[in-house]
Amino acid sequence: MPQERKIPWVVKYRPSRIADVVNQEEAKKVFLGWLDSWLRGKPERKAALLYGPPGSGKTSLVEAAAKEYGLELLEMNASDYRRSSDIERIAVASSRGASLTGARSKIILLDEVDGISATADRGALDAILNLIDKSAHPVVLIANDPWDPKLRELREACLLIEFKRLTKTEIKKVLQSICKSERLECEDEALEFIAERAEGDLRSAINDLEALGEGFGRVTYALARSVLGYRNRELDSFEVVRRILTSKYAWQARAAASQTDLAPDELIQWINENIPRQAADPEDLWRAYESLSKADIYMARIVRSGSWDLLAYASDMMTAGVALAIRNPQYKFKWVKYSFPERIRVMAKTREVRQIRDDLAKVIAQHLKCSTAVAKSEVIPLLRVIFENNPEYAAKLALGLGLSDSMIRYLSERNGDRIAKRVEELRVELRKSLLEGLESPTKKGVEKAEAPAKKALGKKGAKSSGGLESFFKK
């Protein structure tokens, strides 16, 4: 499967120096002070717990500090350290590392510790406490919500460092500088809008900007509104999708889904969009889609029957079902570029042409007394054939049906202009022959063409299609 190996902007623009980490001066001071105390060899607390809202710079600060201090970063995600044996392995590595080289060369970073389940992962919590106790290197834990009761013991073992929610102005400033580097033209109101709805989450703001910039080239306020406006504030949808699709256990996928404000029918679109980006193996792809398809069927049954109890199963199938179907992910998750549901983008991009198509379907439906669905699937394709192959006849039809120029161009890109011009000529001719009086030799033909048109258009038809009215408008 062809896959562009583009670096997501959140990775590309991750701060490489401590000074680049936006704001959080207080947190920086405390964190660096603690790190210095480690390097001097006398830490007050062996571990630090960085906490704060998503996208406020916790991981970024640790990474930037590691870089600047020349420390190796040993990073683990919630999914990696669920088993206590994994954590023990690190613990061993970290203590041995110190004794062999004598250098304090590492930071051990445990991300997403609030993702650990208190009951199922009791062993994991103990193992982390043990790791903190034994470690010869600074241990950093990261969490969104440190006040979770299950983290009590960890809290007590750590130095707590709070990250503030970023302000709108701070976020906007970062977005502006990214626009500049990417040479992306972006309306000020659009940036304002993105920053506003990010509610302090810089990562989601950057993701939003990238989604808009990539799809459209130029970012306007109207575009930002129509693409982003449909959902409310959520826990970064990209992050939720990443967590779901990279889950190794059912509980992880389900927990990730519970952390989003996306409605189930939106979430299923996000997952639908991104399955093929995660699953490269045809077996995986098919299994994942069978699962998503089942989730979708449950959703349909909910709508039909009104039994919301089924939602639990729909949710299981679209999260855990999909995640576990992907057994051989081809790319390391960091490099998978997740996307906005393209459907929503496409809908915004094609609004105009869909409008023309729907109007055309209405005109036809009225003439043929059928539904617009039948007009679209049965009649429009045949009209296309006529418009592509017989422009003269097409012009007569366009006149008789009262099609607008844009409808004519919709039916034939190739001949559109020519047919539209011919319709004008026919219209003039028709008008002339009507004015020439009833004795005119062409009278018969005109009447013949007109009579059924008048009948068919009736009162309603004339209003919407403008057929007969437009004969006389000049």
Place this chain on the structure above:
Amino acid sequence: MGARSTLAELLWAEKYRPRSLREIVNQEEIVKRLQVFVKEKNMPHLLFAGPPGTGKTTAAHALAHDLYGEDYRLYMLELNASDERGIDVIRTKVKEFARSKLPANVPFKIVLLDEADNMTADAQQALRRLMEMYVDVTRFILIANYPSKIIEPIQSRCAVFRFTQLKKEDVISRLKWICSNERVSCDDRGLEAIYEVSEGDMRKAINILQAAAALGEVNVSNVYKVVGLATPAEVRALLKSALFEGDFLKARENLRKLMVTYGLSGVDIIKQLHREIFSSEVSIPEEMRVEIADYLGEIQFRLVEGADDEIQLSALLAKLVLLGKPLRQQPQAKPTKVK
């Protein structure tokens, strides 16, 4: 083509639609009974059931025409339930019309609900009540492909008329008559081909006839050319990228184009794919054609259950990518590429 003096043209399916019951040549039994309603100026609620293109809508309009004359639309509310299917339409538009005062010169008004089998169950319940309450001033004509999708209490309030599939001779003689009126040359094999591809659906047959005539004359090659051209290229492209190239993302792009730009429904696309996989121009191993058809049926069933078009068709694409794996692995599979 035909009358050169004509400046404006219409779709023939409209131009040659019978206006009065007298002009309808098929469904003799039904027409006879409808003419009795006209004569007595009275009728029960009616349910017209039968396959598409068998004259249900035409009969309903002709009936109203014969009852009220040329301006029959003044006394009739027409709704297509597949475009306006919700309960709100029933509660507002239909209710308002049904209970409005009866004009002095007519015995009752008519509400015509086309594709009524697409109405939601709630809307049908609301409709049932209206049918009872205003029966003295308003009669309903319901039209449906599948009468079983109309709830029992409505069925029992209607006189049910079952429209049968049109006979081959009848369709062909009608097409011939149109051709002679339009002064278009046609041959029998061409007309038979139209009957075959339109599956007895008169409206479809006339539409194809008109498009074939626009290519010059109505013969077999033009008929199949029209049908081929009317199938968007994206249908074949989708099959090619999924099955032969294993490129899911590209196939999905085509899928979206079909749905968004062409406005095709999931079921439309499945039907077109169904035609494609059995086409002689697409070389797929025989047993695989059957395997794909089986899965198409499964997906269509899910869609009928109310599932989402894009998700279900994406599942189909994933299946095609998987099925096509052996084709892509053998290099000699080259000649099996889609043209």
